[in-house]
Amino acid sequence: MDDFGFVDRLGSNAEKYTLKKKLFGTDDVMPMWVADMDIATPICVLEAVRERLNHPVVGYEIMRDRAYTAQCDWTLRHHDWEIDPRWLSYSPSVVASIGCAIRAFSEEGDEVIVQSPVYPPFYDMVRKHNRKLVLNPLVRDEGGVYRFDYDDLKAKITPRTKLLLLCSPHNPVGRVWLRKELLELGKLCLENGIVIISDEVHGDIIFPENTHLPMASLSETLRDNTVTLMGPGKTFNMAGFSISTVAIASPTLRERYRTELQKVHYAEGAVLSHIAFEAAYAHGDQWHEGLMNHLTVNREMIERWCKVHPMIGFTKPQGTYLAWLDCRALEMGDWELRDFFITQAGLGLSAGLSFGKEGSGFMRLNFAVTREILAKALDQLTSALEKNGYG
Numbered sequence: 001m002d003d004f005g006f007v008d009r010l011g012s013n014a015e016k017y018t019l020k021k022k023l024f025g026t027d028d029v030m031p032m033w034v035a036d037m038d039i040a041t042p043i044c045v046l047e048a049v050r051e052r053l054n055h056p057v058v059g060y061e062i063m064r065d066r067a068y069t070a071q072c073d074w075t076l077r078h079h080d081w082e083i084d085p086r087w088l089s090y091s092p093s094v095v096a097s098i099g100c101a102i103r104a105f106s107e108e109g110d111e112v113i114v115q116s117p118v119y120p121p122f123y124d125m126v127r128k129h130n131r132k133l134v135l136n137p138l139v140r141d142e143g144g145v146y147r148f149d150y151d152d153l154k155a156k157i158t159p160r161t162k163l164l165l166l167c168s169p170h171n172p173v174g175r176v177w178l179r180k181e182l183l184e185l186g187k188l189c190l191e192n193g194i195v196i197i198s199d200e201v202h203g204d205i206i207f208p209e210n211t212h213l214p215m216a217s218l219s220e221t222l223r224d225n226t227v228t229l230m231g232p233g234k235t236f237n238m239a240g241f242s243i244s245t246v247a248i249a250s251p252t253l254r255e256r257y258r259t260e261l262q263k264v265h266y267a268e269g270a271v272l273s274h275i276a277f278e279a280a281y282a283h284g285d286q287w288h289e290g291l292m293n294h295l296t297v298n299r300e301m302i303e304r305w306c307k308v309h310p311m312i313g314f315t316k317p318q319g320t321y322l323a324w325l326d327c328r329a330l331e332m333g334d335w336e337l338r339d340f341f342i343t344q345a346g347l348g349l350s351a352g353l354s355f356g357k358e359g360s361g362f363m364r365l366n367f368a369v370t371r372e373i374l375a376k377a378l379d380q381l382t383s384a385l386e387k388n389g390y391g
């Protein structure tokens with residue numbers, strides 16, 4: 001097996017596979033929904049963990065300074081953003097960080113802006129913390145490109161609007177935001193005292209013609225008004241280590257966040273996660289380059305297939321390994337569309353409607369798989385379309 005060849009995850013208790021029956025009503029589907037990769041975690045990470053297990057005690061440990069430094073060095077190399085390690089704190093996940101940030105920077109009843117369609121936990125975290133969800137839907141142009149709707153945002157901001165949850169790069173639509181787009185969005189937030197919580201966990205999965213710009217890197221004022229959520233889980237397929245970080249440059253915001261952090265007692269995480277985190281950021285560059293080459297070819301496979309099968313629309317994602325498939329031309333209801341993919345194409349995808357009502361008629365496909373698996377999935381979808389007269 002090479003780094004991007006077949007990995008048999010059956011029997012590993014992988015969420016993607018063990019939940020098939022529960023989510024899709026059958027085990028007879030290819031699971032291409034949850035955003036992790038059917039690609040081996042980098043060998044540098046696995047070897048570092050094996051080496052640590054030579055020590056007979058796996059007890060409480062703290063994150064080493066050099067682990068945070070490795071992430072800072074990676075961010076400088078890949079995104080030209082210089083982070084002070086003192087800005088960073090541990091979190092078990094980006095979603096946990098969102099919840100902590102909501103509590104730290106708003107009160108019950110305050111308004112939080114979410115730009116739909118978007119990763120479902122954005123909605124959940126707002127509602128479960130008794131904040132008011134304010135939707136600022138993205139606008140999709142005739143070319144299938146999504147953009148911010150600044151006029152709608154301006155109209156919805158009130159004195160109770162305290163936070164904006166930014167997804168950058170965007171899951172599920174795959175946008176990598178341009179500097180001018182982020183600056184205009186940031187300006188509106190600064191003018192209205194709105195703190196930006198920027199989920200940048202997909203920030204390393206960027207296709208060659210695009211550049212990920214961390215919101216906090218664009219100016220000093222935005223740096224001091226942004227809480228950046230990062231982590232190695234998507235980049236290196238190591239979500240199972242449950243480790244991410246929160247970067248907050250502003251001493252005032254950082255103190256408010258850490259006060260809330262102490263209440264939930266995340267502590268410092270687990271020793272094997274620390275080791276994996278450091279190894280990935282310190283030694284994962286070459287593997288990451290290979291990953292992006294692999295994903296680029298997979299993206300092109302989907303694009304070619306969709307040109308032959310125009311009933312499924314596809315705008316190439318600029319970032320992430322998620323294909324946002326426009327199935328509206330099939331003229332199926334959302335439940336009918338989901339059933340079509342499960343029972344006729346044998347594919348377990350994420351229903352677009354789960355990302356918000358703007359996702360109606362879309363399906364999200366995770367293409368971080370081997371060439372063979374992707375080809376098989378597309379063949380199955382071809383057969384299903386032909387069987388239904390869409391050939």
